[in-house]
Amino acid sequence: MECRIYTESLTALMDGELTPKEETAIRTHISGCPSCRAEFESLDYSYRLVDQIDQIEFQPASWPQIQARLTTSSSRGFFSKLKFPGLWIPIGAVGALLLVATSLMMQFPEDHTDQTRQAFQSYMQERQQEMISRGLIQPTDRGNPIFVHYNPFADATARPKGNPFRSER
Amino acid sequence: MSRLASLFTILVVSTAWLVGQTDWEKTRSIAEAQHEIVMLAIKNKQYDKVLPNSKKIFALTFPANREHLLVDHAKLSSSLLVEQANYPLAHQIVDEAIKVVHNNKSKAALLKEKAVICSREGHDGDAMKFFEQAVKLEEGKP
Numbered sequence: 244m245e246c247r248i249y250t251e252s253l254t255a256l257m258d259g260e261l262t263p264k265e266e267t268a269i270r271t272h273i274s275g276c277p278s279c280r281a282e283f284e285s286l287d288y289s290y291r292l293v294d295q296i297d298q299i300e301f302q303p304a305s306w307p308q309i310q311a312r313l314t315t316s317s318s319r320g321f322f323s324k325l326k327f328p329g330l331w332i333p334i335g336a337v338g339a340l341l342l343v344a345t346s347l348m349m350q351f352p353e354d355h356t357d358q359t360r361q362a363f364q365s366y367m368q369e370r371q372q373e374m375i376s377r378g379l380i381q382p383t384d385r386g387n388p389i390f391v392h393y394n395p396f397a398d399a400t401a402r403p404k405g406n407p408f409r410s411e412r
Numbered sequence: 413m414s415r416l417a418s419l420f421t422i423l424v425v426s427t428a429w430l431v432g433q434t435d436w437e438k439t440r441s442i443a444e445a446q447h448e449i450v451m452l453a454i455k456n457k458q459y460d461k462v463l464p465n466s467k468k469i470f471a472l473t474f475p476a477n478r479e480h481l482l483v484d485h486a487k488l489s490s491s492l493l494v495e496q497a498n499y500p501l502a503h504q505i506v507d508e509a510i511k512v513v514h515n516n517k518s519k520a521a522l523l524k525e526k527a528v529i530c531s532r533e534g535h536d537g538d539a540m541k542f543f544e545q546a547v548k549l550e551e552g553k554p
Contacts, residue, residue, distance in 0.1 A: 366543070
């Protein structure tokens with residue numbers, strides 16, 4: 244835990260942003276801690292490498308050119324944006340989702356297929372015809388059928404059509 | 413001796429048949445009257461009397477070979493209720509019938525009737541669901 248605090252302050256130490264008291268405390272810790280010392284040496288090496296790089300002289304004349312490039316890059320076309328690798332992640336995710344959804348739909352087809360609907364429609368027609376042929380309903384021009392009523396007590400032996408419990412004698 | 417035995421067998425069989433016939437005739441007669449009451453109650457829009465009287469029919473013991481009569485009763489009464497747009501009561505009657513029938517053919521016929529009610533109600537999704545259940549039952553699938 245203590246090492247983590249010191250290693251996090253190493254960059255500040257290199258940049259000379261620490262107070263003398265903090266700097267003394269870190270340097271004391273580094274001298275006694277091999278892992279922090281290794282970290283410090285690695286950072287120190289990186290800083291020395293950076294110092295070796297020649298600084299590019301800034302030319303004020305090139306600034307409008309840089310600004311123009313920055314502005315145009317944001318308004319580039321779709322195909323130019325495709326070059327950006329981060330865009331492929333959401334595209335890949337959407338593609339994978341579509342693939343999964345398609346395979347699921349193929350595995351579990353829609354519950355009520357057209358075939359079932361057609362079968363049901365023909366059943367409805369057959370049912371209507373059966374009820375008419377049995378004399379249970381009479382079709383009318385208005386669409387709503389008339390339900391034929393038979394009184395079973397009027398003629399017990401004649402097997403009235405409208406009552407399913409009619410006498411079978 | 414053998415002649416006496418045959419005579420006795422004939423006597424026993426015919427008595428059983430007569431008893432069965434009497435029982436059935438009694439059941440049929442009650443059901444016949446109850447069916448008329450149900451149909452009249454629907455026609456007179458006395459809906460509170462429909463289900464109790466229908467239940468009296470469903471409470472009777474019907475032999476397996478007469479079960480189709482219960483289906484017919486449910487179909488007739490529910491069809492009349494559907495014509496009067498009383499869909500909940502139509503469903504209730506068919507549901508009561510489903511509870512008492514035993515063979516798959518009767519159950520399938522009643523499920524198809526529920527599909528018809530749903531269709532007339534405008535609930536096509538439910539209609540297809542019941543119709544598919546009925547077809548599966550007819551095909552012997554669980």
